[in-house]
Amino acid sequence: AQSVAQPEDQVNVAEGNPLTVKCTYSVSGNPYLFWYVQYPNRGLQFLLKYITGDNLVKGSYGFEAEFNKSQTSFHLKKPSALVSDSALYFCAARTSEAGSARQLTFGSGTQLTVLP
Amino acid sequence: GAVVSQHPSWVICKSGTSVKIECRSLDFQATTMFWYRQFPKQSLMLMATSNEGSKATYEQGVEKDKFLINHASLTLSTLTVTSAHPEDSSFYICSASGLAGGSTGELFFGEGSRLTVL
Numbered sequence: 001a002q003s004v005a006q007p008e009d010q011v012n013v014a015e016g017n018p019l020t021v022k023c024t025y026s027v028s029g030n031p032y033l034f035w036y037v038q039y040p041n042r043g044l045q046f047l048l049k050y051i052t053g054d055n056l057v058k059g060s061y062g063f064e065a066e067f068n069k070s071q072t073s074f075h076l077k078k079p080s081a082l083v084s085d086s087a088l089y090f091c092a093a094r095t096s097e098a099g100s101a102r103q104l105t106f107g108s109g110t111q112l113t114v115l116p
Numbered sequence: 117g118a119v120v121s122q123h124p125s126w127v128i129c130k131s132g133t134s135v136k137i138e139c140r141s142l143d144f145q146a147t148t149m150f151w152y153r154q155f156p157k158q159s160l161m162l163m164a165t166s167n168e169g170s171k172a173t174y175e176q177g178v179e180k181d182k183f184l185i186n187h188a189s190l191t192l193s194t195l196t197v198t199s200a201h202p203e204d205s206s207f208y209i210c211s212a213s214g215l216a217g218g219s220t221g222e223l224f225f226g227e228g229s230r231l232t233v234l
Binding site: 036095107 | 157158185211224228
């Protein structure tokens with residue numbers, strides 16, 4: 001069974017400081033990994049994905065994530081946080097195995113608050 | 117990127133009535149659509165998976181007679197909450213997967229629908 005863990009319910013960071021939102025996963029075979037962001041009363045917006053290739057993936061709004069196969073992690077990072085980055089962040093995963101179901105398994109979410 | 121439109125954004129209804137929520141893929145054909153339910157400050161709970169032209173596959177614990185899902189075309193899926201009760205109040209989100217997402221399965225999400233049952 002697939003699972004995604006986001007160990008931190010809440011992350012606080014000062015504006016201008018680097019931020020990290022942690023994610024670990026468990027899927028069979030090679031994973032497809034995703035980060036989404038959700039603002040209050042809105043749907044999820046896609047940030048970035050890892051499919052194959054370079055372990056460092058760059059996405060929207062200056063976010064990036066690093067795929068670490070040995071640690072089964074896919075942490076989200078940004079060098080300099082903005083107050084407008086404050087939102088709920090979800091990590092998601094699925095297996096790349098052929099014939100597998102296409103639905104994603106989501107982590108529990110991490111509320112990021114960037115303090116001015 | 118691909119756009120998924122969800123309507124209505126907000127709906128308030130009386131207990132016992134039925135409410136329909138629409139999910140449309142505007143610029144791609146969605147072979148598969150997913151319906152999620154989200155409680156405040158919690159993750160998304162997958163309710164059901166629908167493939168165009170076939171019956172939806174419901175997750176364990178989701179009442180199929182309560183939450184009717186129809187995916188009659190490649191651009192439209194509907195979720196009908198029948199005989200709604202206050203405990204059905206929640207944020208419902210749809211997502212779609214199709215050619216726009218390629219084989220990697222990127223999902224495109226609607227903006228969500230806030231249902232409040234009085």
